Amino acid sequence: MKILYNKFDKKNISTLPRVLFEGRIIVIQTEAEAEKAVDYLLTMPVLGVDTETRPSFRKGHVNKVALLQVATEDSCFLFRLNRIGLAGSVVRLLEDDRILKVGLSLSDDFSSLHKRGEFEPRAFLELQNYVRDFGIADMSLQKLYANVFGQKISKGQRLSNWEADVLTEGQKLYAATDAWACVRLYRELEALKKNGLYKLEIVQEPQKNEE
Numbered sequence: 001m002k003i004l005y006n007k008f009d010k011k012n013i014s015t016l017p018r019v020l021f022e023g024r025i026i027v028i029q030t031e032a033e034a035e036k037a038v039d040y041l042l043t044m045p046v047l048g049v050d051t052e053t054r055p056s057f058r059k060g061h062v063n064k065v066a067l068l069q070v071a072t073e074d075s076c077f078l079f080r081l082n083r084i085g086l087a088g089s090v091v092r093l094l095e096d097d098r099i100l101k102v103g104l105s106l107s108d109d110f111s112s113l114h115k116r117g118e119f120e121p122r123a124f125l126e127l128q129n130y131v132r133d134f135g136i137a138d139m140s141l142q143k144l145y146a147n148v149f150g151q152k153i154s155k156g157q158r159l160s161n162w163e164a165d166v167l168t169e170g171q172k173l174y175a176a177t178d179a180w181a182c183v184r185l186y187r188e189l190e191a192l193k194k195n196g197l198y199k200l201e202i203v204q205e206p207q208k209n210e211e
Contacts, residue, residue, distance in 0.1 A: 002198040006137050008147040009203065019151035021176040023074040027167065031087045037070075037077045038089040042099055044072045048182030049103040049124075051112055052162040052175055065112035066162035069179040070101075073187070076176035082163045086117030097122040102186045104128055104141050127185060134189065135200040145181050148188055153181060 028034050041047060052067040068079040068090065079090060094101075094113070103109060104127040113119070128139050138144055142153045157174035164171075192198040 002148075002192060004134060004136060004192075004198050004200050005147055005203050006135050006200060007203045008138055008143045010143065013142060013146050013152050016146055016150055016152040018154055019145070019149070019177065019181075020154075020173050021071070021076060021180045023072075023076060023176070023180070025172050025176045026075065026077050027172070028077055028079045029083050031084050031089065034079060034084055034087045034089040037079070038093045041070055041072070041077065041093060042096055044099060046100045046102060046183060046186060047072060048179040048184075048186075049101050049106075049109070050175070050179040050182065051109045052158075053112060054162045055159045063163070064115055065109075067175060068113070069175045071176060071179035071183055073180070073183055076179055078167070078172060078175055080167075081113075081116055086113065086119065091117065091119045094119045095122050099123060100125060102127060102182045104144075104182060105139075125186065127182060130186070130189065133193070134198070135202075141178060141181055144185055148185055153177060 026037065028037050048071040050069050051065050052069070053065045054063045056063050064082070066080065066082040068081055070077050070079070070093065081090070084090075100123055102125045106121075106124055106126050110121055127144065131138070131144060136144070136147065138147060142155060145151060145153050154174065157171050160171055162171070
């Protein structure tokens, strides 16, 4: 019986073992590579998606999305959109209505991607909505993963330069882990929903002293 919490205490995350994607990571830097990658991805039953954008430290300036990561359970493709833009093959993937694509804060990802080109997102599942069926109120990927798997996703690379000439191993692992985590969460929650082997525990908020 798995215990899930309606809210996971952020203070407990630092005590958990760190999880990293252990599968193969393929960096996509040309439209030809993107075509092959999308052909492969569209043979999979479910995909995890996420994006990364180079942080801007100038007020009012926002960079265009630099990376689209798309993961299966054992592979992750990193599409360098700052090199290939929103290529036709990428649009084909985003608009495919047969293969389920799972993400978190998808409206933010769609908004960023739309600044690179037009597309109509199809067959996407928002984890923030999905977890409500289980009574979970947390919205962040880090809290959700800690809640369901008891492991910590590091956010150390989030503000790194996603437009660098060469992505570091740390960047690639971070990006792949986030997309893959979406697949894992969906798979695990689907299994729990099917077999019913989970229990929700309600974490009581500490009451504030009334003046």
